[in-house]
Amino acid sequence: MAGKKRVQMVEETRAKLIQSAREAFAAKGYAASSMDDLTAAAGLTRGALYHNFGDKKGLLQAVIDQIDAEMLERMSAAKEKAGSVWQGFMEESIAYMEMSMEPEIQRIVMLDGPAVLGDPSQWPNQSACLRTTMNTIQALMQEGTVRPVDPEAAARMLNGAALNASLWIASADEPEVVLGKAVDAFRCLAEGLLQRD
Structure with missing residues (x-):
């Protein structure tokens, strides 16, 4: 049960970061979208971004x-x-x-x-x-x-x-x-x- 909940949390975190990045990249472009702004808009930390995507480039690939x-x-x-x-x-x-x-x-x-x-x-x-x-x-x-x-x-x-x-x-x-x-x-x-x- 705990493992299933953890997988769900990871998926939710990834989804929030992708949605936040997608909105920012569409509105401002990749270069003008800071990692701090992306993570703040998702209500998460930079650590969550690094953990799930490696870096901003990995997040762009996911988007x-x-x-x-x-x-x-x-x-x-x-x-x-x-x-x-x-x-x-x-x-x-x-x-x-x-x-x-x-x-x-x-x-x-x-x-x-x-x-x-x-x-x-x-x-x-x-x-x-x-x-x-x-x-x-x-x-x-x-x-x-x-x-x-x-x-x-x-x-x-x-x-x-x-x-x-x-x-x-x-x-x-x-x-x-x-x-x-x-x-x-x-x-x-x-x-x-x-x-x-």
């Missing part, structure tokens, strides 16, 4: 992981509404690019994340995205929608295109204009894989 999980749910919902595997793949990819215009995602995931944590294509969550895209490409080849191609190569190219487009959109002076250009270009690239009669 990005949370946002990323929410993004994946939304992308999955967009995919499920589509009438075919191909349309689902396209809707999922475009939804990802569209989310890069949302202020919280834009600032935390697309701008501060790469600046602090490095190349997003090397983040742990990208491996899961790559596997999902590879599986989709294989399914599209099996049904004859996509011509024979190495699924890993195609997945890496398409994921890279969507990621780089999203980074471009997030940092643009006119993100709406850039989104339109990026979606058009992504469609052209992806449609190059389609089986031609």
